[in-house]
Amino acid sequence: MIVDDLPLSRAEVDRAAERRADGLAPALADPASRVLLVDDGGVLTDASGALVLLAPDQADALAGGPVPSIDGRGRDDAAADGADVEAWLLLGRDDHGSAYLARRVLGRRDAPLAGAASDVLVHAGATAPAGRTASLPDGASWSSLRTVGAALTAHDAGLATAAVALDSWHARHPRCPRCGAATRVVQAGWVRACVADGSEHYPRTDPAVIMAVVDDEDRLLLGHARAWAAGRWSTLAGFVEPGESLENAVRREVREETGVVVGDVEYRGSQPWPFPASLMVAFVARARTTDVVVDGVEVEQAAWFTRDRLREAVASREVVPPGPASIARALVEDWLGERLPEHAAF
Ligand SMILES: [Zn+2]
Numbered sequence: 590m591i592v593d594d595l596p597l598s599r600a601e602v603d604r605a606a607e608r609r610a611d612g613l614a615p616a617l618a619d620p621a622s623r624v625l626l627v628d629d630g631g632v633l634t635d636a637s638g639a640l641v642l643l644a645p646d647q648a649d650a651l652a653g654g655p656v657p658s659i660d661g662r663g664r665d666d667a668a669a670d671g672a673d674v675e676a677w678l679l680l681g682r683d684d685h686g687s688a689y690l691a692r693r694v695l696g697r698r699d700a701p702l703a704g705a706a707s708d709v710l711v712h713a714g715a716t717a718p719a720g721r722t723a724s725l726p727d728g729a730s731w732s733s734l735r736t737v738g739a740a741l742t743a744h745d746a747g748l749a750t751a752a753v754a755l756d757s758w759h760a761r762h763p764r765c766p767r768c769g770a771a772t773r774v775v776q777a778g779w780v781r782a783c784v785a786d787g788s789e790h791y792p793r794t795d796p797a798v799i800m801a802v803v804d805d806e807d808r809l810l811l812g813h814a815r816a817w818a819a820g821r822w823s824t825l826a827g828f829v830e831p832g833e834s835l836e837n838a839v840r841r842e843v844r845e846e847t848g849v850v851v852g853d854v855e856y857r858g859s860q861p862w863p864f865p866a867s868l869m870v871a872f873v874a875r876a877r878t879t880d881v882v883v884d885g886v887e888v889e890q891a892a893w894f895t896r897d898r899l900r901e902a903v904a905s906r907e908v909v910p911p912g913p914a915s916i917a918r919a920l921v922e923d924w925l926g927e928r929l930p931e932h933a934a935f
Contacts (some may be wrong), residue, residue: 592858592871592919597738600861602689602747605682609777613677616688616777617645623687624648625680627752628694629760630864634737636728640745648692652676678755678778680748691752691778693759735864738914754863755779758792761865766790797867798838799826801920802851804876808893809924811908812846815889823911824920825888826869839874847891848882851875857923860916871916873924896925903929 592598608616616622623642626633633641643651678691734753741749755778762781765772770785781790801824802810811822827842829835836854843851853875860869881891894902899921902908910929911917922928 592860592916592923595739595858595860595914595916595919596741596743596746597734597750597862597914598858598860598916598919599743600746600750601743602681602751603683604680604751605688606779608682608688609679609779611777612775613674613679613690613777616679616690617677619688620644620646621685621687622690623683624690624692625748625752626652626694627678627691627749627756628696628731630735630753630757631731631733632737632749632752633729634732635726638732638737638740640741640749641726641729642689643692645690645692648690652692652694675759675774678752680751689748691748691756693756695760735912735914739912750861750863754794754861754866755792757863757865762790793866794861794868795866796829796835797826797862797869798829798835798842798872799824799869799917799920800839800843800851800854800872800874801857801924802843802847802849802874802876803924804879804893806895808895809899809921810843810847810849810876810881810891810893811899811921812883812888812891814887815885818909820907820909822908823915823917825891826917828867829870835870835872839872843874843876846884846888848878848880849876850878852877857920858916862916869916871920873920899925 622645624645625640625642626648635641676693676695678693680689680691682688734749738746738749759774759778759781763772764770765783765785765788767788768783768785770783772781772783772790775782775789779792782788783790804810810825812825813822825843825846827838827846829838833841839854840851843849851874855873857871857873859871862869879893881893883889883891899908903910910921913931918929
């Protein structure tokens with residue numbers, strides 16, 4: 590099944606969760622540790638599209654120097670009392686036991702890459718660590734995980750999805766949801782703890798359902814959202830509501846968005862989609878009715894496609910299907926029984 594081939598669905602890395610309690614200090618002190626840079630859904634990749642992995646000091650220099658935790662302490666102070674610094678995440682370990690880390694660039698990513706690739710690249714507004722220099726491989730650039738995700742190996746995808754998801758969570762959760770006080774990083778980037786009441790807060794993952802709705806004639810229901818560029822069509826999708834099963838979320842979303850009543854719902858796979866915190870849970874859903882009445886709010890148009898009709902519409906660029914990294918694309922291709930042309934993606 591094509592869903593099983595998606596790198597973001599197969600994404601795997603030894604997360605070494607038992608090492609998180611040791612904090613970041615052992616991994617930061619080990620020159621064999623390898624670090625990817627992450628910022629706002631993007632990761633640093635080389636000319637071949639693979640992740641750029643750096644030594645910890647190199648990553649620090651490129652990212653603009655050490656970053657204090659939100660309560661104002663630097664790496665040494667934070668390590669002294671067991672807290673971890675704001676900008677680092679422990680992602681896992683390689684086959685030899687060395688750590689994989691992510692260094693959050695914290696919105697500075699345009700700066701480190703502003704110079705020539707082989708030069709010292711330090712953000713002008715940041716504190717450059719004395720004597721530290723770093724260089725990037727030729728051709729290194731920031732890539733959105735949305736666009737490079739399909740080309741990464743399952744291992745690189747495992748590192749990148751965890752890094753992008755954690756980076757997004759930290760960026761959005763600086764404060765305690767109970768009392769509003771600052772939180773600081775503990776457990777090597779996997780937990781934030783309130784400095785006032787000590788409560789611990791964990792990264793969120795928000796489940797969303799995404800479904801290939803198929804009728805008795807084996808036609809596929811696709812929709813065009815109001816917010817999308819002209820021509821862009823995809824499978825229906827929506828967030829699971831509190832107190833709701835995945836299957837009922839599928840039925841509710843399809844009915845709300847298109848008026849179509851769905852019966853049987855069959856699980857097909859899942860995909861982390863950390864933009865910022867989704868887990869896409871994919872289904873094939875059997876339609877009991879075929880009349881389409883769009884909600885006009887989220888979905889502007891929806892229509893049933895035969896395989897021939899979809900092939901023609903994609904070939905003529907009348908329909909632009911979802912991108913190759915997405916499970917939406919895999920659901921469409923699974924139904925179609927073949928890959929869509931490479932050029933065809935939004
Ligand atoms: Zn609190």
